[in-house]
Amino acid sequence: MHTPNISKEDIINAFQFRHATKEFDPTKKLSDDEINFILETAHLSPSSFGFEPWHFVVVQDQELRELIKPVAWGAPLKLDTASHFVLGLSMKAPMTKWDSEYIMHMMKEVKSLSDERIEGYLKFYREFQERDFNLDTDKKLFDWASKQTYIALGNMMTAAALTGIDSCPIEGFHEEKVEELLREKFGIDTDKYGLSYMVAFGHRKADPPFAKSRRDISDIVTWK
Numbered sequence: 001m002h003t004p005n006i007s008k009e010d011i012i013n014a015f016q017f018r019h020a021t022k023e024f025d026p027t028k029k030l031s032d033d034e035i036n037f038i039l040e041t042a043h044l045s046p047s048s049f050g051f052e053p054w055h056f057v058v059v060q061d062q063e064l065r066e067l068i069k070p071v072a073w074g075a076p077l078k079l080d081t082a083s084h085f086v087l088g089l090s091m092k093a094p095m096t097k098w099d100s101e102y103i104m105h106m107m108k109e110v111k112s113l114s115d116e117r118i119e120g121y122l123k124f125y126r127e128f129q130e131r132d133f134n135l136d137t138d139k140k141l142f143d144w145a146s147k148q149t150y151i152a153l154g155n156m157m158t159a160a161a162l163t164g165i166d167s168c169p170i171e172g173f174h175e176e177k178v179e180e181l182l183r184e185k186f187g188i189d190t191d192k193y194g195l196s197y198m199v200a201f202g203h204r205k206a207d208p209p210f211a212k213s214r215r216d217i218s219d220i221v222t223w224k
């Protein structure tokens with residue numbers, strides 16, 4: 001590992017280059033190396049307590065892509081043209097509640113914590129959920145996991161842009177209908193996982209028709 005040294009100019013250029021790509025050039029596919037690089041930036045993303053409350057499904061099967069179209073109004077053109085199409089799933093309450101089997105697995109097997117540290121962690125984690133963040137419903141717990149899965153989304157899209165790859169984040173879907181589809185056709189346990197977003201990757205068919213529009217930076221940043 002070495003200290004990164006990418007110029008600010010290159011980074012800002014990548015942020016300008018990134019746009020929500022509506023249509024991809026279907027003839028331009030990402031290599032395995034490129035998509036694995038993008039997924040690695042999700043893998044290395046930060047999460048609360050380091051519990052990684054996410055899962056990513058890469059949908060390359062065209063028949064499965066077709067099934068998504070009727071339940072995702074924001075996705076059809078991307079499903080037809082994107083090189084790679086990813087579902088960003090977040091964990092639900094049975095996985096992320098402080099006393100779940102998954103949290104114990106993370107502490108024991110992934111982080112190799114001692115029993116003593118696990119005990120301290122569990123107390124802290126319980127207080128965080130019950131007292132500090134008031135995560136007292138399944139919906140709140142899912143949204144809390146989802147917030148973290150969006151960090152991975154931002155990182156994947158930025159990493160893609162930095163390497164000249166286009167992307168489009170997609171929330172244009174019917175939550176309940178998509179969940180039914182994920183359960184019945186994708187073999188996903190929807191008691192444990194819900195869909196936060198979809199994201200398409202590939203290369204743009206054409207340059208974006210509009211210049212980027214943003215509020216003035218002084219409207220979004222306050223200095224005290």
Ligand SMILES: Cc1cc2nc3c(=O)[nH]c(=O)nc-3n(C[C@H](O)[C@H](O)[C@H](O)COP(=O)(O)O)c2cc1C
Nearest residue numbers: 018019020022074075168169170171172173197212
């Ligand atoms: C969480 C999220 C959900 C979005 N959902 C969709 C979508 O369903 N379909 C779509 O074409 N664009 C979608 N977008 C793209 C936004 O419309 C786009 O990012 C925004 O207009 C700013 O434009 P830019 O990304 O090109 O700079 C979404 C963006 C975000 C961050």
